[in-house]
Amino acid sequence: MDISTGKHKDLSIPRVTYATAQKMRASISHKFGRGFKIGTQMWTEHPVHPGLYMGNPSLSVTVSEYMISLRRRKVQSGEIVTSARAIDHLTLKQLWEYNSRFPKEAESAPQKRKRGEHEDREWAGYKVRVMLGTAYTTSTLCLLRYDEVLRIQWKDIELMTIDGVPVVKLSLPFRKTHQNGECAPFYLWPNKERPWMDATLAIAEWWSLCTKMGIETNGYVFRSHRHGSDEVGALSHQKMSSSHFLECFRNNLLDIGIDPRTYGTHSFRRGGCQYLHTELRWPIRTICDWGGWAEDMDNHATIFRYLLSWVDSPTSQRVDLFNPNRVGTDPCTHCGRTCHCS
Structure with a gap:
């Protein structure tokens, strides 16, 4: 949606990525948490005074549900959230x-080279x-x-x-x-x-x-x-x-x-x-x-995104996971074992 007109954007207009939306939410959370001294408490209704809310509004259930929905819609539209490939x-x-x-x-x-040279x-x-x-x-x-x-x-x-x-x-x-x-x-x-x-x-x-x-x-x-x-x-x-x-x-x-x-x-x-x-x-x-x-x-999913990603090289071929005769790993320097369970 175009925030100025309130209408659907034309297909020729580039969309921002889901990562940009995450950064926008993080900056808002930081402003309320650090700038306004609210912290990281979830946005909830006051138990004693109905209609009065307290906490960080960026951490409300509504915003969390919207981010989950946005990610799903981004994937359905063809955008794949990709992290940088891990270096092994x-x-x-x-x-x-x-x-x-x-x-x-x-x-x-530095060396000068003539135009057309490709050494x-x-x-x-x-x-x-x-x-x-x-x-x-x-x-x-x-x-x-x-x-x-x-x-x-x-x-x-x-x-x-x-x-x-x-x-x-x-x-x-x-x-x-x-x-x-x-x-x-x-x-x-x-x-x-x-x-x-x-x-x-x-x-x-x-x-x-x-x-x-x-x-x-x-x-x-x-x-x-x-x-x-x-x-x-x-x-x-x-x-x-x-x-x-x-x-x-x-x-x-x-x-x-x-x-x-x-x-x-x-x-x-x-x-x-x-x-x-x-x-x-x-x-x-x-x-x-x-x-x-x-x-x-509070952000435990981050560790799993670091450990698992489709852009990383697989450690083992799927066909060999239960293969008892597959090639072993490098010998352990302490016990000398080469099996994959060491």
Whole structure:
């Protein structure tokens, strides 16, 4: 419906997506909850004074029913609500191997080319790829949103030793769900079996490269770079933008022959959630605690949208689910079992 005329829109007029409607409702909920100090109490009639209502009107039963109906009608009209495809640890392994084999001393300087020439040019060098790999691993393991990982500063990272093992403690000053701070820190331990999932190794290597480049290890950890260059910005207060990070990430996927169109900056948070659940066998409650989901579980459906999506690659073929002779998984480093139930 056109809000100005009150009539049905013509088919030539583009419609907004269901995701836009969700964002509109979220902004209204935030305004009433934070701006007007109403909180997240459901909109209900006062038990003592009939006709008087209290709570957040955006959380009323009427609005909830409308959103459910809107989603159903959007799907029936042909719109499919699609999330960014989760990146799995095997794809991260391919990226890590490709970036690790990249020539370390080769400087990828911008080159002029004549019109009509189509030779490939490298979009970044070894140093920039190490920085990006550090962002990939940290975002995946800590279930961080892309804007949260890009706002990490060196003062948020603490190198410590627990029982003789070097551990990285990541303490974020605030997150989307913790605007006023009080975020639980992340403790990242070494992973010798899967070095591409070892954030301690990645952070140490990027810190070493910053020292060699003469960049002070203060300010933002992840900084922008010029396309075709292997040098990052020296200004500590200028971080890499989300659009720049997405461009680099998709260029990196093209390097290993993967179509990047289904991936987005939310792929690492979704991929990390699936990695902890399917590979490390973490319980859902533990994943929620680690990722910072609300303790009251008022939006518990979010965790399942992260774990299940039609755009993700299936872990097993349906025909092999009960096949006793199907190929086993990688051996467990502790018990050596290769069965799928380990």
